Amino acid sequence: MQTSVTPDAISTVLSNPSFDSSSDRSEIVVQVVDLKPIGNRYTFSANDGKTKVKAMFTASLTPEIISGKIQNLGLIRLIDFTVNDISSKSTKYFLVTKCEAVGSVLDSEINLDSKSGEEEAREPKKQKLEHSPVSPLNDVVSTGITLKPKQEFVAKSASQIMSEQRGNAAPAARMAMTRRVHPLVSLNPYQGNWTIKVRVTNKGVMRNYKNARGEGCVFNVELTDEEGTQIQATMFNDAARKFFDRFQLGKVYYISRGSLKLANKQFKTVQNDYEMTLNENSEVEEASSEEMFIPETKFNFVPIEELGLYVNQKELIDLIGVVQSVSPTMSIRRRTDNEMIPKRDITLADESRKTVVVSLWNDLATGIGQELLDMADQSPVIAIKSLKVGDFQGVSLSTISRSNVVINPESPEAKKLKSWFDSEGKEISMSSIGSGMSPSAKNGSRSLYTDRVLLSHITSNPSLFEEKPVFFSTRAYISFIKPDQTMWYQACKTCNKKVTEALDSGYWCEGCQRKYEECSLRYIMAVKVTDSSGETWISSFNDEAEKILGCSADELNKLKSEEGEVNEYQTKLKEATWSSHVFRVSVTQNEYNGEKRQRVTVKGVAPLDFAAETRLLLQDISNKNKTSQ
């Protein structure tokens, strides 16, 4: 049984960071002091009687502490551990992955210096040794708190301390000592030299593409830094091949020499105005065992109730819910290549008292899906990153290749959800989010009687729509349909895409890559709408315009070409004017010639249901009274 620490163990380790072989370490015994829990792990200071250094046990050792095997002031033999940087403080800490308790718990902190004059005399020498850089590339700084005897303490100026700590290292070595890590949030396209330290929180698959400029491959990763900021990084061709194997999900890397550009909001999956491109000259270097200082996958949860807004959008969403049921796996034949793919459906519920079905595909269906099936009766909480929202059965969610499922995550949201479910959620009956939605109003569909606004709400808030399309319902009159606008286009009867007239006869469809004898006309029509608060132009596509005008574009075209006393075409447009509808609209903002313009698009049209509208008005009256009181 060991009764004391290994003298100078910490300074030896710190001054020799390439200390790798575990055999050298076998005799390192330190005292555990200041043991305290952080989350599900424990931190402590490792004390060798002279120097203390911050240290942490990995979560796998937590049971040892709880069971009392490892105690404060006790001695432990370090079997496996690593020395890591705390970048924000430029100090070091030990990450202890394996250790054993030796000897009994002591009464107090060991302090060898106070006992031994000999040790004291050696102190200055050791200091110097410790601080001279081992090699210029080693970013070593002494970080232990040296337990110097009190009498040695003299006030020093900052420059004295600096020069003492750095010794006479060459300037380059000094630079390397503390790698300046930029927070992700500070990056922008106009800044050249930066290094970031990030965890790979998502890794896509390698995709091959083919376009006008040739073939290539591409993949992307999502990176998260210790502040939780995320960015997407994309690599093409040589860079993709170079870094595909280097980037591993969950690991931490130093990255530099990438370039930034404005993120394409249509495709963005993380909250960042920029996205990063790495080329083959970019530097990607793994930072070993530094996991705890960078958060795990960051989620941006959408309540089930609000999923309707994301139906068939390109945007991916994150979801957290209580597992209600888990189906067995099914095999689905993929249409494009006839491959059989495993799929498993799980039903999730949340505090909005709605349920939704999530389809897990491929490995998620067979791996984590099986795990969920086994524990379904315990109603676990799961969080899923990056889900696609489809309109199957109203609203349905699907995993994609880079989706990420976490069972019973350690987050406040999960705890809140679990306690809600345990206290009331399991008792109440919940309805599926998809059931309330009409299949016809396919985009951003929600009941036409929720999120009702006046037109002025849309027109007076230009900044509201910068981020992403916003959906509203509004009741308005058609006030003007310009008769001399280009109201329709020649469309392919198969795919509805625009066709061009072929040289000889017929129509060429770029989408189908073939020629057709006939085409049909489809509306793309601008309409002015008005309500008590104002007016705005809206654009409506074929199905909605047909409902507004009451006839198809082909029919209207026929009327237009007919000559006669009365212009039937004009009459048709007039008939549609000053009729009132409920519109489901999406509002986006786009830049046109450097000018920001609002674009309101009709996603659904319904005739007025007077009783329902009256109910809505009555509700407004009673709500107004409540707020004015």
Add this chain to the structure above:
Amino acid sequence: MDTSSPSAFVNGALLRRFIGQKVRTVIQVTGSEIGSVVGKSTDDLQIVVRGSSPPSPLTTYLEVIGIAESDNAIRAETWTNFGNTFDTQNYNELCKLANGEFKHLFI
């Protein structure tokens, strides 16, 4: 607009406040005899409407304009069939608002 002879929107409960005055209401017809129609008001009270020549046939809902004779009877001057679908709840709320908070908007 003729404002010389206004008729107040009423439901069953409000009828008593207008005895001797002109009212209008909508009932769900539950029975009819010669010269009278019995129905249910939008707040679920029974109302008897007397008067000559009710329309025939009667639809489920019927609007009557006439003089309130008692707290459950009206002498009809005008009968109008209101069809078979009618939102009684909305009408009932209208009656309450028109005689309460928003009385000043009605004549």
